[in-house]
Amino acid sequence: MRYDLIIFDNDGVLVDSEPISNTVLAGYLSELGHPTSYEESLRDYMGGAVHRIHDVVLERSGQRLPEDFDKTLHARIFAAFEQELRPVAGAEELLGQLVADGTAYCLASSGSHERIRVGHLVAGLDEWFEESWIFSSQDVGRGKPAPDLFLYAAERMGVPAERCVVVEDSPLGVEAARAAGMDVYGFTAMTPADRLPGATGYFSGLAELPGLLA
Incomplete structure (x- = not known):
């Protein structure tokens, strides 16, 4: 070694x-008015910390994500983890x-x-x-x-x-x-x-x- x-x-x-969390993330961002495909989620966010999502969305749209974004995202991801x-x-x-x-x-x-x-x-x-x-x-x-x-x-x-x-x-x-x-x-x-x-x-x-x- x-x-x-x-x-x-x-x-x-x-x-x-990654397939689970990026499917959830793409769906949630799209719900919030930031249309995102699964492939775009992988491209833009895979491997990054959650603060990167806030930074990219703000830079592209000029809009801030909701204050409870992290909490909701993690709850949805954890629920999906339990199943998949x-x-x-x-x-x-x-x-x-x-x-x-x-x-x-x-x-x-x-x-x-x-x-x-x-x-x-x-x-x-x-x-x-x-x-x-x-x-x-x-x-x-x-x-x-x-x-x-x-x-x-x-x-x-x-x-x-x-x-x-x-x-x-x-x-x-x-x-x-x-x-x-x-x-x-x-x-x-x-x-x-x-x-x-x-x-x-x-x-x-x-x-x-x-x-x-x-």
């Missing part, structure tokens, strides 16, 4: 939440292999701590993560594509940035990892490689990852 720490993104990498959320294929096997090999890992997500916890409980991944291994954009001032979250995770885990590798599936996440001075492998299950420029390498299934990082 040529890295001392693997930093996983969560949504779309460990839990198969599953782990990404191979996630449990990969985490089990990392534990068996003694490889250090953590999670750095644009989602809130509540969203991460709910998702892991529903998907059955909660047993693989100590609370102190989970980092959210809530913990830092700026979410992805700023490098703050990945740098914070590395600092808290006690590993220099240059000894970390990030596993990401969004353009914003790849950009953030590069800005943090970390290698980053792009997961292409949902996002084509050409939309993840600057990644150190690419893979389409989690089973491929150990070989890439060895």
